[in-house]
Amino acid sequence: xxxxxxxRGALVRPYAxxxxxxxxxxxxxxxxxxxxxxxxxxxxxxxxxxxxxxxTVCEGRAQSLAEIAAYTRMPLGVARVLVADMxxxxxxx
Numbered sequence: 001x002x003x004x005x006x007x008r009g010a011l012v013r014p015y016a017x018x019x020x021x022x023x024x025x026x027x028x029x030x031x032x033x034x035x036x037x038x039x040x041x042x043x044x045x046x047x048x049x050x051x052x053x054x055x056t057v058c059e060g061r062a063q064s065l066a067e068i069a070a071y072t073r074m075p076l077g078v079a080r081v082l083v084a085d086m087x088x089x090x091x092x093x
Contacts, residue, residue, distance in 0.1 A: 026084050030076075033062045034083060034092045044091045050074070051086055058092060 028034075036044070036058040044055035050072070057063055057071045069079035086092040 026088065028065055028080060028084050028087065030066045031064050033064060034058050034068065034087070035060075035062045036092050040091050040093070044086070047086070047089065047091060050078075050082055051091060054079070054082060054086060055091055 036055040041055045044052045069076045
């Protein structure tokens with residue numbers, strides 16, 4: 001018998017993903033266009049699962065911050081903090 005799955009999916013509190021931070025390192029507009037090169041995607045593997053997902057979404061195709069949040073199904077505030085970190089770390093352009 002297969003274990004029951006929670007219909008809400010895996011629950012991870014947003015503050016756990018951003019390590020308690022609610023403000024991004026730098027201000028990035030919702031409509032800001034972001035992209036990742038194949039090299040940046042490869043490097044993002046070592047930055048954590050969520051950052052790697054974001055880089056993969058942006059590989060070879062420019063995405064806005066709002067689109068990144070939607071495609072990764074992350075709360076916008078979480079995506080904003082992670083994307084700002086990734087830009088500062090050189091994982092997104």
